[in-house]
Amino acid sequence: MGPAEVRIAAFGGSLRAGSLNGVLLDHAVRIAEPLCEISRLEIRDLPLYNQDLDPTMGDGDTPAAVAAFRNAIDAADGVMIVSPEYSWSVPGPTKNAIDWVSRPAFDTPLTGKPVLLAGASPGPAGTGRAQLHLRQILHSLRALALVNDLQVPFAHSTITPDGGLDPQLELRIGELLRELVDDARAASAADLVGRYRVPPATA
Numbered sequence: 794m795g796p797a798e799v800r801i802a803a804f805g806g807s808l809r810a811g812s813l814n815g816v817l818l819d820h821a822v823r824i825a826e827p828l829c830e831i832s833r834l835e836i837r838d839l840p841l842y843n844q845d846l847d848p849t850m851g852d853g854d855t856p857a858a859v860a861a862f863r864n865a866i867d868a869a870d871g872v873m874i875v876s877p878e879y880s881w882s883v884p885g886p887t888k889n890a891i892d893w894v895s896r897p898a899f900d901t902p903l904t905g906k907p908v909l910l911a912g913a914s915p916g917p918a919g920t921g922r923a924q925l926h927l928r929q930i931l932h933s934l935r936a937l938a939l940v941n942d943l944q945v946p947f948a949h950s951t952i953t954p955d956g957g958l959d960p961q962l963e964l965r966i967g968e969l970l971r972e973l974v975d976d977a978r979a980a981s982a983a984d985l986v987g988r989y990r991v992p993p994a995t996a
C-alpha cells in the first residue's frame with residue numbers, strides 16, 4: 794500500500810460558523826493531502842442518535858446522512874477527529890457522530906482503526922480534558938486512539954480563518970498525520986479490524 798492508498802477520514806465536532814476547530818481541520822486536511830487520500834466528513838446533518846434508525850439495529854429508514862457517514866468511516870483506514878471541549882468533556886455533536894458508528898458492538902466502522910485526536914480552545918487546556926473522555930469512548934469501540942495527540946490552547950490568538958498557521962504547529966500537525974498514516978497502513982496490513990472484532994459465536 795503506497796502513501797496515496799491510505800484512506801483517512803476526518804471530521805470536526807463544532808457546528809459553529811467560524812469554528813476554530815473547523816479552521817484547524819481545514820489546515821489538517823491541507824497538510825494531509827500529499828500524505829494520503831483524505832476525506833473531510835460533515836456531521837451537521839446527522840440527526841440525534843435514535844436506535845430505531847440505526848441500520849444495524851432498528852427497522853426504521855436510515856437517514857441518508859447516517860448511511861453516508863457510516864460508509865465513509867467504514868471505508869477509511871484511519872480517522873482524525875478535531876473536536877472542541879464543552880464543559881470539560883466531549884461536545885454533543887462529536888459524541889452523537891461517534892454513537893452513529895458505535896454498533897454492532899465491537900464490530901463498528903471504527904473498530905481496529907487508528908484515530909488521531911486534535912482540538913483547539915481559547916482556554917489553557919486546549920481540549921485535553923475532552924480528549925481524555927474521547928479516549929474512553931473510543932476504547933469502548935475498540936478503536937485505537939493514537940498515543941500522541943494535539944491540543945491547541947489559546948487558539949483564538951493562533952488560529953484565524955484567513956491567516957496562516959504558526960510554523961511549529963504546522964510541523965507538529967504534519968508529524969502527527971504521518972504517524973496516523975503509518976499506523977493506518979500498519980493496522981490495515983495486520984488486519985487489526987478483523988483481530989479486534991468479537992469472534993463469531995460458535996454453536
Ligand SMILES: Cc1cc2nc3c(=O)[nH]c(=O)nc-3n(C[C@H](O)[C@H](O)[C@H](O)COP(=O)(O)O)c2cc1C
Nearest residue numbers: 807809812813814815877878879880881914915916
Ligand atoms: C457550551 C460551551 C462549553 C464550553 N466549555 C469549554 C470547556 O470546558 N473548556 C474549554 O476549553 N472551552 C470551553 N468552551 C469554549 C470553547 O472552547 C470555545 O467556544 C471554542 O471556540 C469552541 O470551539 P469552536 O471554535 O471550534 O466552535 C465552551 C464553549 C461553549 C459554547
